[in-house]
Amino acid sequence: MKLKKVFGLATGLLAVTLSTQTLAENNWRMATPWSGGPWLERDAQGFVDHVNTLSNGGFNIKLFPGGTLGSALKVTDSVQSGVAQISHNYINYDYGMDPTTALLAGHSSGLTPEEFMLWMYQGGGVELYEQYRLEQFNVVAFPCSILGTEIFLHSNKAVRTLEDFKGLRLRTSGAWAEIASRLGASTVVMAGSEIYSALERGVIDAAEWGSPEMNKPTGFQEVAKYVIFPGIHQSGGVLECEVNKRAWDKLSDQEQNLLRQAGKLSVFDSWLAASYADLDAFEELKAGNNELVELDPSFISAVLKETKAWEDSHAKENTWFAKVLASQRAFKEKIQSWPEYRLQIGKTES
CATH class of the missing domain: 3.40.190.170 (Bacterial extracellular solute-binding protein, family 7)
Incomplete structure (x- = not known):
C-alpha cells in the first residue's frame, strides 16, 4: 500500500x-x-x-x-x-x-x-x-x-569586520543585544514599528529584524544603504x-x-x-539599489566565540540552560560530518 x-x-x-x-x-x-x-x-x-x-x-x-x-x-x-x-x-x-x-x-x-x-x-x-x-x-x-536565517543588518554603515561593528548604534533585542554589546555595539531596543523612522532619521545606524521574506514589506531597504549577511546572529x-x-x-x-x-x-x-x-525576496534585494555586504569570516568567528562565552556564563548558574545547551552542543558535534558527504544546497559549481 x-x-x-x-x-x-x-x-x-x-x-x-x-x-x-x-x-x-x-x-x-x-x-x-x-x-x-x-x-x-x-x-x-x-x-x-x-x-x-x-x-x-x-x-x-x-x-x-x-x-x-x-x-x-x-x-x-x-x-x-x-x-x-x-x-x-x-x-x-x-x-x-x-x-x-x-x-x-x-x-x-x-x-x-x-x-x-x-x-x-x-x-x-x-x-x-x-x-x-x-x-x-x-x-x-x-x-x-x-x-x-535572518538578514544580519539593514544598515547605513558598511559592516564587514569586528572593528566596523564596534560603536554601531544597533536596534536588536534578547540574547543578541547582550552578545552584540559585548562585541562593542551600542544596542537599542525598540518596537518594530519604530525601526523605519529611526533608520531614516539616523537615530540608529542599523537594525536586524527577520529573513528576506519578512524584511521585504518593512521597507528597511529604502532607508538603509547596506544589506549585510549572513545572519549569524539568528x-x-x-x-x-x-x-x-x-x-x-x-x-x-x-x-x-x-x-x-x-x-x-x-x-x-x-x-x-x-x-x-526567501529566494525571491533576496533576489529582489540583489537587483535593487542597495549594496550587499558579506561578513568577513573573522567576524563570524568572533561572534561564535563570544556566544560560547555568553552560553558558558549562563550555564554555570541555570540548570535548564545547561541541560538544553549540552543537548545542542552534542548535536552540533554529531553533525560535523554533514558537509563531508552532503552537497551544499544551491551550489551548482565546484
Whole structure:
C-alpha cells in the first residue's frame, strides 16, 4: 500500500474517533503576537487548518491577531490564565524571565533551520522543549513553525569586520543585544514599528529584524544603504504553540498527539513556504539599489566565540540552560560530518 494511502487511512480513522466527541469541549481561542503577515496568515492559520483537518472538526480554534487577547508580547500570560486556550508564539518574548528561551528560539549558535529540525525531532530537542515549558511556565508547548536565517543588518554603515561593528548604534533585542554589546555595539531596543523612522532619521545606524521574506514589506531597504549577511546572529529558530495546562489535561491522549502532529506538519509547511519565498525576496534585494555586504569570516568567528562565552556564563548558574545547551552542543558535534558527504544546497559549481 502506498504511503499516501496509509496516511490517508490513518487520518480518516483518527477523524472518525475524534468527531464523536463533544465539539463544545474544544472551542478554543488562539492568541498570537502577530498583527498580520506570514506568521499570522500562513503559519498560525496553517496550524489551525491542520488541526481542523486531522480532527474532522473535533476542534474549533479561532485565531486572534496580536493585542486582542492580552499584550502582544505577553502571549504566555494569556495562555497561562486561560484567556486563550492555545497560542502561536515566539518563546524568546519570555527571555526576560529566563535566558534558556534564547536557546530554544534560536540565537547566534549557528544552528540553521534544517539543523534545528533535525535536533528537535531526532536529537531530543522537542522533548526538552515541552518539559522546559511545562516545568518553568506551566504550559504545554511544541514547535509550530520554523524560522529562516535572518538578514544580519539593514544598515547605513558598511559592516564587514569586528572593528566596523564596534560603536554601531544597533536596534536588536534578547540574547543578541547582550552578545552584540559585548562585541562593542551600542544596542537599542525598540518596537518594530519604530525601526523605519529611526533608520531614516539616523537615530540608529542599523537594525536586524527577520529573513528576506519578512524584511521585504518593512521597507528597511529604502532607508538603509547596506544589506549585510549572513545572519549569524539568528541562523535559524522556531515558533511555538502553547496550550493551557487545564485545557490540555481535559484532552485524550489521542487529541494531545493530534495537536503535536499538527505542529510538526506546520513546521514542515513553514520551512517549505518561507525558504522558497526567501529566494525571491533576496533576489529582489540583489537587483535593487542597495549594496550587499558579506561578513568577513573573522567576524563570524568572533561572534561564535563570544556566544560560547555568553552560553558558558549562563550555564554555570541555570540548570535548564545547561541541560538544553549540552543537548545542542552534542548535536552540533554529531553533525560535523554533514558537509563531508552532503552537497551544499544551491551550489551548482565546484
